[in-house]
Amino acid sequence: MKIEEINVDEHYGETGEVLTDTQKKRGLLIHAFQKIQKEYNYLPEEKLYELSQKLDIPLSDVYSTASFYKHFYFKPRGKNVVCVCMGTACHVRGASKVLHKLEEEFGVREGETTEDLSMTLEIVGCVGCCGLAPVVTVNEEVVGDVGPKKVNEIINNVKVEDTGN
Ligand code: FES
Numbered sequence: 515m516k517i518e519e520i521n522v523d524e525h526y527g528e529t530g531e532v533l534t535d536t537q538k539k540r541g542l543l544i545h546a547f548q549k550i551q552k553e554y555n556y557l558p559e560e561k562l563y564e565l566s567q568k569l570d571i572p573l574s575d576v577y578s579t580a581s582f583y584k585h586f587y588f589k590p591r592g593k594n595v596v597c598v599c600m601g602t603a604c605h606v607r608g609a610s611k612v613l614h615k616l617e618e619e620f621g622v623r624e625g626e627t628t629e630d631l632s633m634t635l636e637i638v639g640c641v642g643c644c645g646l647a648p649v650v651t652v653n654e655e656v657v658g659d660v661g662p663k664k665v666n667e668i669i670n671n672v673k674v675e676d677t678g679n
Pocket residue numbers: 599600601602603604605639640641642643644645647648649
């Protein structure tokens with residue numbers, strides 16, 4: 515997203531008539547964050563700075579608004595996001611072993627991204643398919659009943675995906 519293309523009045527149209535300038539600018543932040551994150555996969559510092567300048571909102575306010583929402587990221591994320599469910603059902607059925615195997619294989623801890631940006635490893639609470647525990651999500655795909663064989667499949671798929679084979 516080109517920050518310079520942001521036009522506060524155009525964004526709101528007639529609705530903007532009932533809003534103050536400050537309300538309009540602040541309301542635009544989330545929309546801008548979404549666009550930036552879609553393009554870069556995270557919110558680069560320089561883009562947040564440009565946004566703060568463009569909208570005349572202190573950088574600290576821009577950061578605090580973005581950090582209020584869990585789905586905005588401040589560090590580069592991997593091309594693949596592998597998420598291990600650590601909810602109760604998955605934990606009881608061996609999610610920790612799955613997590614450790616993935617950490618060992620990719621050389622990252624949970625919350626980290628591989629240096630080549632091929633993969634980000636995360637943990638999450640219940641993803642709502644406890645009957646399939648232990649569960650891992652790979653990007654948007656849910657993989658259930660993850661044992662040693664499926665962990666290896668996940669690892670291979672992420673590596674193949676990364677090399678484009
Ligand atoms: S605890 Fe993992 S899906 Fe519910």
